[in-house]
Amino acid sequence: MAQDSSPANETTRVLHLTDPHLFADKSGELRGTVTWDSLSRVLDHYESSGWKAERVFVTGDIIQDDSAEAYRHFVEALSSLGLPVHCIPGNHDVRPVMRSHLSAAPFDYCAAIECGRWLVVGIDSCVDGYAGGRVSDEELERLDAAINRSDAEHVLVCLHHPPVEMGSAWLDTVGLDNRALLLSRLAQAGRVRAALFGHVHQVYDEEHGGIRILGTPSTCRQFLPMSEEFAVDNQPPAYRRIEMGADGSLSTEIVWIEDA
């Protein structure tokens, strides 16, 4: 398990990025948005904002076109931050290709890391050939083992698919098949304070059974919340700031890139 040198009494600040959907061709568009330009604007905003993170979490759908080149673009974009970048796959990722490009520092793939008094575990919720997700028995066991091995007082779990229903008929048909099982395992662990996800391209922030469940909009196009059918929203690209307190508190805000 990766260790961090952060003093246990300090807050850990995290930049959460999700669903950049990059292409080999940097001019590639997803529903009218050039996804490379959109990610670049998000990173430029973060770097000029004055708010500094110690690490970056990325919750999947890094690429859109199955290409290795798009992962190289992602590495190029994120390397300039000079921060550790913890990545998990989404349904649009090609897991063997992603793993081969994002396993060397400063990147890691589905890692368990300790930072201050927190343990952060990235899990794979993807199923080949299926837009929805399912956390396999092996991943559930790996999650339990990581928590049981750690003395951390607080746990954050990162995954691509939402571990709750979104109230959006089309999105809930491509959600996490075994979300109830996952939520009950997280509750059983007793130390899980929050779960962080992507996939839905919209904001979500609610508590379920004492666990804060956080969804973050994409760095490119968003989906319309609570929609029965597929619908694109006109909200701009976004990222999330997270501050994880030594006491288990978690404060967070979404930053919208209004001029994108």
Ligand SMILES: [Fe+2]
């Ligand atoms: Fe996505």
